[in-house]
Amino acid sequence: MTDFTRRALVKGGTAFGAASALTGPALLDWAKAWAQAAPWKPEKGAKLSMLRWKYFVQAEDDAFVKMIAAFTKATGVNVDISRESYEDVQPKASVAANTGTGPDLFWGLYSLPHLFPQKCMDVTDVADYLGKKYGGWVQSAQQYGKAGNKWICIPICYSGNMLNYRVAASTKAGFSKFPDTTAAFLEYAKAMKAQGTPGGFPLGHASGDGNGWVHWALWSHGGNVVDKSDKVVINSPETVKALEYAKELTAAMIPGVGSWNDASNNKAFLGNEISWTDNGISIYVAAGRDATKKDIAEDMNHSFWPVGPVGKPTELHLMYPVLGMTYTKFPQATKALMAFMLEAENFNPWIESAQGYLTHCLNTYDANPVWTADPKRLPYREAAKRSLTAGGLGSVGEKAATAIADFVVLDMFANYCLGREDTKGAIAVAERQLKRIYR
Secondary structure, three states: OOOOOHHHHHHOOOOOOHHHOOOHHHHHHHHHHHHHHOOOOOOOOOEEEEEEEOOOOHHHHHHHHHHHHHHHHHHOOEEEEEEEOHHHHHHHHHHHHHHOOOOOEEEOOOOHHHHOHHHEOOOHHHHHHHHHHOOOEOHHHHHHHEEOOEEOOEEEEEEOOEEEEEHHHHHHOOOOOOOOEHHHHHHHHHHHHHOOOOEOOOOOOOOOHHHHHHHHHHHHOOOOOEOOOOOEOOOOHHHHHHHHHHHHHHHOEOOOHHHOOOOHHHHHHHOOOOOEEEEOOHHHHHHHHOOOOHHHHHOEEEEOOOEOOOOOOOEOOEEEEEEEEOOOOOHHHHHHHHHHHOOHHHHHHHHHHOOOOOEOOEHHHHHOOHHHHOHHHHHHHOHHHHEOOOOOOOOOOHHHHHHHHOOHHHHHHHHHHOOOOOHHHHHHHHHHHHHHHOO
16 A cells, blocks of 8 residues: 655655556545645535536546545545536536526636636635646646636646548548648648548537637638737738638538537548548547447547648647636635646546547646557647637637637638628628627
8 A cells, every 4th residue: 555645745646657547445545645635625514516518538537537536535525517518518607607606616618717707716826736736837728727817717628629630541632741731731621522531620619629720720821809909800811811711621621511510520520421620539539449430540640730821830729727616605625626636646547548638738747648658649738838829819818708609700710611701791790799899
């Protein structure tokens, strides 16, 4: 039995890998020692409820449930977990913020806490504790986590949104590697369609995959929603170029992308209907565990997003922040759970179970072997460091959160790419919406 002394606990876990993961009695012993030494002491009779996004990788949720069970056994705090789709977490959190009743914690997307920052607990002490212990927070996580100098959420992880593609079809189309520029990618998409192996990006209200690709297209051509002072600048020649590029790209996609949500491209890829798309690693994981789809897993790979005319990465990956509501009766228990989730003894086996679907925001976890055990996972390790925030050049506060939650940029691209508006009309609609949001 490992000696779980207070001194060993304060030093924190440094071992990585599934072989070193604590399980069973050892995990419970560690959790109990952690609870005794942690700065946050749950209130007597505390019980918590959390609403989180619905998992895409079963093993991730299994590991998450075990972690929560260990927290409950160690602290006596029961935690009720409910799960909703990406699109449903935000409106339910907003209702809870307005009514002052609902789950104690929400684990959602992007800038969710900034929709109602005054209703979020101050968790600066938790963020400082974790940052000091685990190598500091990546820059984008700090931007998402803070309102001014105060942390209003804990950035748990990202889900990398990378390019997924079939290798054999790409090679047949004349591409020995995935294109690394927007111009080359357009030629790739055309060549793939010409040989009967098209791809597709969502143009429906897909919170992750849809928002991901249209913001990349906008930023890669120099377009922006707002400038550094949050002045709306969407009406620009750069935005026109981005829209024109996207429309040409859409013409090389499979029909029907205008109605796709976040699950549609997964289904199409696994059904051999498309040969490239943007997604987390969940397609690869699903294919690998299905005996009838293993050929897809063996014949696919992942890539960073192509770089556009601006000459640097312009990626938008899915941030998953967890926030505690100010109305909770158990703030100490809430903080304890947040910290517990990101301790190495929990986070290392959890992130390994996610098989690359979740990417860390604390620098120490770069060393987790999940990223090198399978080279196809490696691009996802960099998601938090390569990602811009939902606010682009501007702030990541309530206004940016509203713009992305309302699909302003995504609808602008859909309106033009699907022929509902010309460039002038599509931009005008978005500009009106944005000026109301940023007034």
